[in-house]
Amino acid sequence: MTPPAADLVITRCTVLTHDDQETIGFAEDASILVRNGIVEAVVSGAEAGGVPARERIDAHGQIALPGLINCHTHAPMAALRGVAEDLPTDAWFNDVVWPVESNLTARDVELGARLACAEMIRAGVTCFADHYFAMDAVAAVVEECGIRAHLGEAYFSSQGPAGRERSLEFALEHRGRAGGRITTTLAPHAPYTVDDTDLAATARLAHEHGLPVHLHAAENRDQTTTSLQRHGVTPIEVLRRTGLLDTDVLIAHGTGILDDDLPALRDAGGRVAVATAPRGYLKFGWPTTTPVRALREIGVPVGLATDGAASNNSLDVWESMALTALVQKSTTGDPRWLTARQALHHATLQSARAVGLGDTIGSIAPGRRADIVLVDLSGPHTQPVHDLAATLVHSARSSDVRTTIVDGRVLMRDRELLTLDVPSVVRELGERLPTLLDRGHGRRIQEYDT
Amino acid sequence: MTPPAADLVITRCTVLTHDDQETIGFAEDASILVRNGIVEAVVSGAEAGGVPARERIDAHGQIALPGLINCHTHAPMAALRGVAEDLPTDAWFNDVVWPVESNLTARDVELGARLACAEMIRAGVTCFADHYFAMDAVAAVVEECGIRAHLGEAYFSSQGPAGRERSLEFALEHRGRAGGRITTTLAPHAPYTVDDTDLAATARLAHEHGLPVHLHAAENRDQTTTSLQRHGVTPIEVLRRTGLLDTDVLIAHGTGILDDDLPALRDAGGRVAVATAPRGYLKFGWPTTTPVRALREIGVPVGLATDGAASNNSLDVWESMALTALVQKSTTGDPRWLTARQALHHATLQSARAVGLGDTIGSIAPGRRADIVLVDLSGPHTQPVHDLAATLVHSARSSDVRTTIVDGRVLMRDRELLTLDVPSVVRELGERLPTLLDRGHGRRIQEYDT
Numbered sequence: 001m002t003p004p005a006a007d008l009v010i011t012r013c014t015v016l017t018h019d020d021q022e023t024i025g026f027a028e029d030a031s032i033l034v035r036n037g038i039v040e041a042v043v044s045g046a047e048a049g050g051v052p053a054r055e056r057i058d059a060h061g062q063i064a065l066p067g068l069i070n071c072h073t074h075a076p077m078a079a080l081r082g083v084a085e086d087l088p089t090d091a092w093f094n095d096v097v098w099p100v101e102s103n104l105t106a107r108d109v110e111l112g113a114r115l116a117c118a119e120m121i122r123a124g125v126t127c128f129a130d131h132y133f134a135m136d137a138v139a140a141v142v143e144e145c146g147i148r149a150h151l152g153e154a155y156f157s158s159q160g161p162a163g164r165e166r167s168l169e170f171a172l173e174h175r176g177r178a179g180g181r182i183t184t185t186l187a188p189h190a191p192y193t194v195d196d197t198d199l200a201a202t203a204r205l206a207h208e209h210g211l212p213v214h215l216h217a218a219e220n221r222d223q224t225t226t227s228l229q230r231h232g233v234t235p236i237e238v239l240r241r242t243g244l245l246d247t248d249v250l251i252a253h254g255t256g257i258l259d260d261d262l263p264a265l266r267d268a269g270g271r272v273a274v275a276t277a278p279r280g281y282l283k284f285g286w287p288t289t290t291p292v293r294a295l296r297e298i299g300v301p302v303g304l305a306t307d308g309a310a311s312n313n314s315l316d317v318w319e320s321m322a323l324t325a326l327v328q329k330s331t332t333g334d335p336r337w338l339t340a341r342q343a344l345h346h347a348t349l350q351s352a353r354a355v356g357l358g359d360t361i362g363s364i365a366p367g368r369r370a371d372i373v374l375v376d377l378s379g380p381h382t383q384p385v386h387d388l389a390a391t392l393v394h395s396a397r398s399s400d401v402r403t404t405i406v407d408g409r410v411l412m413r414d415r416e417l418l419t420l421d422v423p424s425v426v427r428e429l430g431e432r433l434p435t436l437l438d439r440g441h442g443r444r445i446q447e448y449d450t
Numbered sequence: 451m452t453p454p455a456a457d458l459v460i461t462r463c464t465v466l467t468h469d470d471q472e473t474i475g476f477a478e479d480a481s482i483l484v485r486n487g488i489v490e491a492v493v494s495g496a497e498a499g500g501v502p503a504r505e506r507i508d509a510h511g512q513i514a515l516p517g518l519i520n521c522h523t524h525a526p527m528a529a530l531r532g533v534a535e536d537l538p539t540d541a542w543f544n545d546v547v548w549p550v551e552s553n554l555t556a557r558d559v560e561l562g563a564r565l566a567c568a569e570m571i572r573a574g575v576t577c578f579a580d581h582y583f584a585m586d587a588v589a590a591v592v593e594e595c596g597i598r599a600h601l602g603e604a605y606f607s608s609q610g611p612a613g614r615e616r617s618l619e620f621a622l623e624h625r626g627r628a629g630g631r632i633t634t635t636l637a638p639h640a641p642y643t644v645d646d647t648d649l650a651a652t653a654r655l656a657h658e659h660g661l662p663v664h665l666h667a668a669e670n671r672d673q674t675t676t677s678l679q680r681h682g683v684t685p686i687e688v689l690r691r692t693g694l695l696d697t698d699v700l701i702a703h704g705t706g707i708l709d710d711d712l713p714a715l716r717d718a719g720g721r722v723a724v725a726t727a728p729r730g731y732l733k734f735g736w737p738t739t740t741p742v743r744a745l746r747e748i749g750v751p752v753g754l755a756t757d758g759a760a761s762n763n764s765l766d767v768w769e770s771m772a773l774t775a776l777v778q779k780s781t782t783g784d785p786r787w788l789t790a791r792q793a794l795h796h797a798t799l800q801s802a803r804a805v806g807l808g809d810t811i812g813s814i815a816p817g818r819r820a821d822i823v824l825v826d827l828s829g830p831h832t833q834p835v836h837d838l839a840a841t842l843v844h845s846a847r848s849s850d851v852r853t854t855i856v857d858g859r860v861l862m863r864d865r866e867l868l869t870l871d872v873p874s875v876v877r878e879l880g881e882r883l884p885t886l887l888d889r890g891h892g893r894r895i896q897e898y899d900t
Contacts, residue, residue, distance in 0.1 A: 082836040118830035282776035313844035326732035380568035386532040394763035399849035
């Protein structure tokens with residue numbers, strides 16, 4: 001009897017695998033069977049030969065990885081890539097980004113999101129956690145282009161209750177959209193822009209509606225110092241006392257997390273995770289980076305991220321993976337820490353957990369969603385391969401991703417984007433930029449004063 | 451009267467330029483005329499239309515940059531990419547690299563160099579400063595593949611006088627070869643492996659034969675500390691008192707340079723330069739990086755480098771450019787320092803000076819050798835362009851280089867290598883690796899004891 005046809009079979013590749021202890025391994029000459037957007041099986045090359053399939057990809061010599069996950073970004077800010085260079089954090093916010101964002105329209109957000117999704121799909125990113133404004137437009141782009149996303153409508157207390165209400169409304173309306181590719185979150189901006197009353201209300205709404213929370217907290221050491229001076233507590237302690245640590249909370253950056261904050265994170269009632277975007281910390285000259293090693297010791301997953309392109313200049317999660325390894329070695333002074341395999345663990349299972357999809361994505365295994373990227377290591381810069389994990393983390397680049405697949409659907413094939421038209425986005429964005437960038441009005445959406 | 455035909459005309463691109471004060475600018479809609487391997491003129495788009503040429507490249511929408519220069523590498527170590535991961539410096543040398551290098555044959559060096567040149571040409575590198583063994587083989591590869599190189603045969607005092615003599619012999623024999631694309635240098639390994647007598651003899655030979663010197667010195671802070679403990683002086687002071695600072699000397703790394711060393715470098719009788727390869731410093735967990743800002747203040751050029759791929763995992767000078775900017779901001783705590791334009795200055799004129807070719811390459815200007823790369827910024831990760839310098843340094847990647855030209859000869863066109871056959875190199879190298887990597891003999895070429 002002929003077995004039923006698979007939707008997609010990827011043949012003859014090397015597959016990154018996780019065993020029961022989550023140790024990373026590589027299955028050579030393997031094939032991946034996909035049905036209904038789900039990985040049905042990973043089998044040996046010979047076994048896959050007889051399986052009928054509607055679509056086959058011969059990935060001979062390529063590596064199949066779980067798609068990368070960008071655990072904290074502001075995708076539409078791709079439109080602002082390069083507008084605020086070589087500036088300290090306060091000038092970056094107050095002199096450029098927050099004045100410019102007061103001009104933002106839903107159409108700008110849509111175009112920026114489309115550009116960002118194009119960039120991410122080309123870089124092997126299959127899911128992103130977005131925290132921005134006019135998120136209906138981002139959701140529409142996600143629906144259209146086939147990527148997976150974890151979306152939250154950002155708000156400040158300066159908006160009054162309407163900001164918080166809009167964030168909830170968005171989260172409830174879009175949860176589960178795009179065939180389940182969209183998950184949602186409440187998205188207060190940060191403890192320095194959202195007051196304790198609003199944070200506590202957010203925690204209550206999260207419990208009431210079964211929603212997670214995604215926010216910036218302890219982004220840098222200055223914020224922690226200022227919080228201690230003004231309120232006598234750290235930003236993490238603010239999260240604890242407002243109840244946010246009893247929700248499923250994703251904390252962006254956390255380079256200002258102190259050793260004294262670790263017990264609160266360890267003992268949190270909710271699932272706490274941190275997203276690290278190390279490029280921006282270097283670029284802003286922040287004195288510390290995310291304490292990945294300390295967080296590991298208390299069992300808090302750390303996912304990889306890029307932040308927005310206005311600060312990070314790219315949405316290249318592959319670079320975040322390499323930089324996380326390098327910066328962790330450098331800041332701990334220990335070259336044996338954060339090995340290539342550990343970096344791959346952050347890029348896969350820990351990132352999936354950070355965005356609340358720890359049981360769904362982050363691994364190529366039966367029952368997981370088929371979010372897969374195929375990487376070509378035949379270039380001279382990735383040869384010879386003595387240690388495949390090291391080659392992937394330290395030699396390969398996002399441009400080595402040949403094919404990007406989400407829910408079993410091919411979004412990029414041989415580096416050609418199948419669901420987005422970059423030139424038309426760039427053209428329209430170019431026309432809109434003079435209006436978007438105008439700062440003559442003297443307004444800004446918020447004041448940065450940590 | 452028809453003007454004589456140019457050898458090559460590159461039309462309709464944006465050209466990175468340097469003015470009299472070396473300020474970086476961009477000439478839009480420009481064309482570059484090349485004759486006899488030299489840039490004859492940079493003209494406006496309209497002017498180039500009528501110029502007859504043997505070869506034309508329409509570079510519409512692309513950016514023409516001076517080719518990148520890798521100011522310190524060990525190209526053949528591309529064969530050892532990934533063999534010694536996540537190790538401290540001493541274990542990296544003593545347990546893996548120096549045992550493996552005791553197996554090295556000229557054929558291994560040749561294949562490694564060929565792989566490295568393929569990687570570099572694809573990454574927009576048009577010149578590299580190489581410091582290794584069996585350099586005749588490297589010179590042959592340079593001759594064959596069309597890249598430019600500054601080559602030195604490395605030696606240790608443990609080899610006796612033969613090492614130093616061989617380094618001189620190589621430098622004299624190969625100087626000016628490959629139609630002038632090869633320049634040469636004396637190449638003692640480092641003050642911790644070459645004694646003062648040999649360093650002083652090297653300085654004398656440099657003067658006698660008009661040769662520069664390229665060596666490792668003050669690579670890390672431990673080396674400086676050990677030198678002070680054992681000899682009462684820093685490695686830089688060793689260079690001074692052995693006469694090496696009165697030669698044209700290229701110092702690799704220098705992350706262990708102390709403030710007290712700066713006067714000796716400032717007052718050096720020769721042209722002193724430093725090569726920085728920041729990726730490796732992060733990866734080894736070294737506590738400091740090259741003091742680029744302090745060196746700038748005393749007028750010492752700092753060129754960009756990758757070191758060998760066995761430590762750096764790639765020969766991606768583009769990444770070194772971005773990391774130099776990021777790590778300088780981070781280590782000085784000043785986001786305004788090492789701007790994108792300053793990074794481009796290091797990548798161009800300062801790197802050219804570091805390899806002794808400050809009057810020959812490093813700028814696209816009349817009379818300079820035509821070492822040019824064309825970069826495509828149409829990808830979603832490099833759009834929109836608000837600040838071209840920032841886009842080049844912080845958003846573009848080496849994989850955005852479409853075309854690489856050395857001495858007016860196209861070595862890569864539309865990412866296709868024209869002078870090297872990567873699959874055949876990878877195949878033969880793969881066959882040789884088991885023998886090359888065998889450490890059963892218990893030998894090593896040298897002991898790392900700073």
